[in-house]
Amino acid sequence: MRSENLHESDKPMAVPPAPGVAVQGQPTPPLVILAIDDDTGMLEYYHAALVNMAVRIESSTDPLRGVELAKTLNPDLTLLDLTMPEMNGMEAMERIRLSNPEARVVMITGDYSIESAIRAIQAGATDYVCKPVSPEKLRKIVQEAREQVDLTRRENSLENQFAEVFSLEGMIGRSPKMLEVFDLVRRVAPHLGTVLITGETGTGKELVARALHKLSPRAQQRIAVFNCSALVDTLAESQLFGHRKGAFTGAVSDQTGIFEWANGGTVFLDEVGDLSPAAQSKLLRVLENGEAQKLGLPQAIRVDVQVIAATSRDLNVEMRSNRFRPDLWYRLNMVQIRLPPLRERREDILLLARHFLLSFTSQYRKEIHKISRRAESALLAYSWPGNVRELENVIGRGCMLTRTRMLDLEDLPEELGKQYIPAASAFSTMGDAERQAVIQALGEERNKALAARKLGISRARLYRLMEKHGLADDPSAEEGSTEAGGE
Numbered sequence: 262m263r264s265e266n267l268h269e270s271d272k273p274m275a276v277p278p279a280p281g282v283a284v285q286g287q288p289t290p291p292l293v294i295l296a297i298d299d300d301t302g303m304l305e306y307y308h309a310a311l312v313n314m315a316v317r318i319e320s321s322t323d324p325l326r327g328v329e330l331a332k333t334l335n336p337d338l339t340l341l342d343l344t345m346p347e348m349n350g351m352e353a354m355e356r357i358r359l360s361n362p363e364a365r366v367v368m369i370t371g372d373y374s375i376e377s378a379i380r381a382i383q384a385g386a387t388d389y390v391c392k393p394v395s396p397e398k399l400r401k402i403v404q405e406a407r408e409q410v411d412l413t414r415r416e417n418s419l420e421n422q423f424a425e426v427f428s429l430e431g432m433i434g435r436s437p438k439m440l441e442v443f444d445l446v447r448r449v450a451p452h453l454g455t456v457l458i459t460g461e462t463g464t465g466k467e468l469v470a471r472a473l474h475k476l477s478p479r480a481q482q483r484i485a486v487f488n489c490s491a492l493v494d495t496l497a498e499s500q501l502f503g504h505r506k507g508a509f510t511g512a513v514s515d516q517t518g519i520f521e522w523a524n525g526g527t528v529f530l531d532e533v534g535d536l537s538p539a540a541q542s543k544l545l546r547v548l549e550n551g552e553a554q555k556l557g558l559p560q561a562i563r564v565d566v567q568v569i570a571a572t573s574r575d576l577n578v579e580m581r582s583n584r585f586r587p588d589l590w591y592r593l594n595m596v597q598i599r600l601p602p603l604r605e606r607r608e609d610i611l612l613l614a615r616h617f618l619l620s621f622t623s624q625y626r627k628e629i630h631k632i633s634r635r636a637e638s639a640l641l642a643y644s645w646p647g648n649v650r651e652l653e654n655v656i657g658r659g660c661m662l663t664r665t666r667m668l669d670l671e672d673l674p675e676e677l678g679k680q681y682i683p684a685a686s687a688f689s690t691m692g693d694a695e696r697q698a699v700i701q702a703l704g705e706e707r708n709k710a711l712a713a714r715k716l717g718i719s720r721a722r723l724y725r726l727m728e729k730h731g732l733a734d735d736p737s738a739e740e741g742s743t744e745a746g747g748e
């Protein structure tokens with residue numbers, strides 16, 4: 262039996278911070294490295310060589326266990342031995358990259374050959390390196406991974422700065438439609454009287470109502486939130502307008518109504534379309550005359566409130582079927598804020614998803630640093646009938662379920678996973694395309710001169726490209742042709 266995890270897993274190494282890697286003054290977390298090699302000596306060597314770098318190293322001598330660790334740990338860098346008895350390094354890499362196509366894997370091998378280098382790189386290895394690996398080379402590999410991680414982090418923090426710009430009182434959005442909503446909220450709030458907010462379920466109507474209150478001159482006063490569909494008609498009426506003891510059977514004591522309670526502040530009436538006809542006419546009286554009619558009291562009491570009403574129903578339909586008073590509708594609809602469904606503002610989906618990811622990771626005290634690209638594609642492709650609330654629930658559920666540091670397809674509900682259609686492989690940079698071209702030419706032609714000719718470049722240039730992309734030949738290997746090339 263071989264020993265596994267030679268080094269304690271969760272103990273970060275006590276290291277001084279690596280110079281020049283802090284992002285905006287924040288200490289950078291150590292780079293998480295997974296080393297898989299059947300040779301314990303090699304694993305110990307990694308630890309020794311990287312002792313002064315800001316890294317946390319996990320290791321395993323068993324490739325099967327290593328593949329499992331890669332899944333749960335989602336390391337920033339994997340150092341993978343090519344030749345191991347239980348499982349070939351190539352297969353291990355394929356499994357690792359199957360569970361995370363973005364994994365950065367460096368193959369380390371004792372017996373170098375250009376063929377296996379090409380195969381490894383074609384299969385997605387970031388680099389292919391010969392043993393013995395000098396400490397300098399190892400540190401260079403780690404430094405490159407560090408730079409990549411920092412770049413992603415900087416991009417994300419840039420994204421977070423944008424999130425601040427494109428947010429209003431806890432509402433996030435960058436789509437033109439949401440920016441219009443923010444603008445309207447800002448303009449209306451200082452003169453708040455009566456506003457109607459419309460939009461499908463989960464689009465953020467309550468959030469807008471609260472933002473309006475907070476930005477209004479009455480922000481320091483009370484806000485009462487009342488859901489008109491939650492109670493039977495008479496109870497709703499007495500809650501809204503209050504009643505005197507004995508006003509009806511069961512009225513055992515005086516009750517202060519919501520309008521009275523929030524006097525001087527704001528009343529938010531959610532699902533206003535569900536109000537009974539009697540309550541509708543009483544509401545109209547509040548809006549027109551500032552009078553609230555308490556049940557069992559002969560005279561009305563004076564109230565001065567800002568009224569925000571919301572509905573997810575089409576009130577025009579309700580009016581046509583005589584369920585909603587047109588005069589009340591005109592009163593409420595003087596200013597309407599319409600919240601677009603999420604499917605009409607796809608630019609907001611990932612911004613919101615990342616915002617919820619941040620809030621759930623701190624809530625659940627989990628270290629989930631990102632959403633995988635394929636999971637993001639699935640989020641973008643979905644139609645979101647439950648709008649932002651559904652997105653919030655999906656991310657919350659994913660954060661609770663995931664066992665890795667990244668939210669991936671398998672952490673999303675099944676109907677979302679089905680939305681993901683793998684894109685045809687595309688090169689993300691010119692460098693990738695260049696490397697792929699070199700690999701292909703070398704794969705087709707063993708002879709470098711012929712490979713160079715195929716690429717339409719000189720042999721000297723081919724060598725430089727091979728060097729640049731980590732495909733440099735073993736110096737001891739024989740070279741066939743003698744043709745020298747100029748550029």
Ligand SMILES: Nc1ncnc2c1ncn2[C@@H]1O[C@H](COP(=O)(O)OP(=O)(O)OP(=O)(O)O)[C@@H](O)[C@H]1O
Binds near residue numbers: 432461465
């Ligand atoms: N633009 C947004 N930015 C951040 N969070 C949002 C946004 N819109 C909605 N949410 C969140 O989505 C959830 C649903 O929002 P809210 O309750 O305001 O929707 P609603 O339109 O009132 O829904 P319903 O019609 O079902 O009552 C809340 O948790 C809210 O915080």
Ligand SMILES: [Mg+2]
Binds near residue numbers: 466467531
């Ligand atoms: Mg609501």
